Amino acid sequence: MDRRQFIIRAGLAAGTALGARSAFAQSYPHQLVRLVVPFSAGSMTDILARAVAERLSPKWKQQVIVENRPGIAGTSSVSRGPADGSQLLLTSNGHSVIGVVNKNVGFDPVKDFAGIGRVATTPLLLIVPPNAPFRTLAEFIATARAKPGDLSYGSAGLGSTTGIAAELFKQLTNTQMVLVPHRGQPESQISVMRGDTAMAFTFFTVGGDLIQSGQLRALAVTGGSRLPQLPDVPTFAEAGLPSFVYDSWFGLLAPAALSRPIIGQIGRDVTEVMADPATVGRFAALGVEITTSTPDAFDAELRRDAERYGKLVAAAGG
Numbered sequence: 001m002d003r004r005q006f007i008i009r010a011g012l013a014a015g016t017a018l019g020a021r022s023a024f025a026q027s028y029p030h031q032l033v034r035l036v037v038p039f040s041a042g043s044m045t046d047i048l049a050r051a052v053a054e055r056l057s058p059k060w061k062q063q064v065i066v067e068n069r070p071g072i073a074g075t076s077s078v079s080r081g082p083a084d085g086s087q088l089l090l091t092s093n094g095h096s097v098i099g100v101v102n103k104n105v106g107f108d109p110v111k112d113f114a115g116i117g118r119v120a121t122t123p124l125l126l127i128v129p130p131n132a133p134f135r136t137l138a139e140f141i142a143t144a145r146a147k148p149g150d151l152s153y154g155s156a157g158l159g160s161t162t163g164i165a166a167e168l169f170k171q172l173t174n175t176q177m178v179l180v181p182h183r184g185q186p187e188s189q190i191s192v193m194r195g196d197t198a199m200a201f202t203f204f205t206v207g208g209d210l211i212q213s214g215q216l217r218a219l220a221v222t223g224g225s226r227l228p229q230l231p232d233v234p235t236f237a238e239a240g241l242p243s244f245v246y247d248s249w250f251g252l253l254a255p256a257a258l259s260r261p262i263i264g265q266i267g268r269d270v271t272e273v274m275a276d277p278a279t280v281g282r283f284a285a286l287g288v289e290i291t292t293s294t295p296d297a298f299d300a301e302l303r304r305d306a307e308r309y310g311k312l313v314a315a316a317g318g
Contacts, residue, residue: 029060141241172243
């Protein structure tokens with residue numbers, strides 16, 4: 001076989017392989033798809049996952065279901081699961097520090113996953129019991145500083161979005177509080193409502209109605225502007241803590257071995273269905289911004305967060 005024939009045959013073989021991969025991606029999914037959520041039902045992550053599943057099912061003409069598997073078990077099941085797109089993970093930015101919080105998880109939260117893309121971002125609200133003696137952020141910080149170690153705070157765990165936010169808050173305010181971890185955000189809110197914990201972070205989607213009804217008190221909200229739904233709650237900058245800047249994201253991940261064509265297709269499909277004006281409007285009313293990104297951009301963001309928040313959580317004793 002001369003050199004010219006070899007090049008032609010090699011090119012044909014490569015083209016055939018590429019065509020096969022493209023055809024495989026275009027026919028995806030071939031079976032039921034599970035969106036695993038490592039938090040309890042009713043959490044912000046769960047609400048978004050159900051919206052994604054509801055919109056992807058008709059587009060893919062396949063059943064897309066949400067499975068709540070709170071904790072490490074849920075995330076681990078996806079990292080070790082089939083790399084055929086039948087099982088995906090919808091999680092929050094706390095995912096990036098799992099390896100710091102849990103030393104022997106058996107997987108790497110960055111290397112063992114492939115980013116598909118962001119789904120949404122949402123501001124966080126610092127909440128306290130409705131009958132708490134502190135009515136402003138400044139009063140709460142003063143109380144925490146005066147009683148180091150006496151106050152406790154709830155979260156969905158040190159490595160959750162709300163847990164990382166609390167650690168960042170403690171660091172910036174030079175306060176000491178005791179973490180009381182919960183299975184999810186709803187449980188964390190209940191502990192604050194009962195006065196079992198002095199503070200927690202939540203999302204308007206999860207706790208807005210409780211704040212509006214007076215069952216929880218919000219002292220400040222992250223972001224550059226107040227929420228239209230809670231016009232009396234100041235931003236952290238307005239409340240005297242402009243250095244508290246925290247961007248919470250929610251996004252889709254897949255096992256690292258999933259083929260890039262399928263990852264790309266899932267990313268494009270999610271971007272398309274979540275860009276629907278009705279969906280965007282529905283979540284905007286809940287204080288959630290639908291924001292998507294490319295797989296490469298999401299991978300880069302995951303690495304940056306692992307570096308930044310990993311150090312923060314490690315310093316907190318994670």
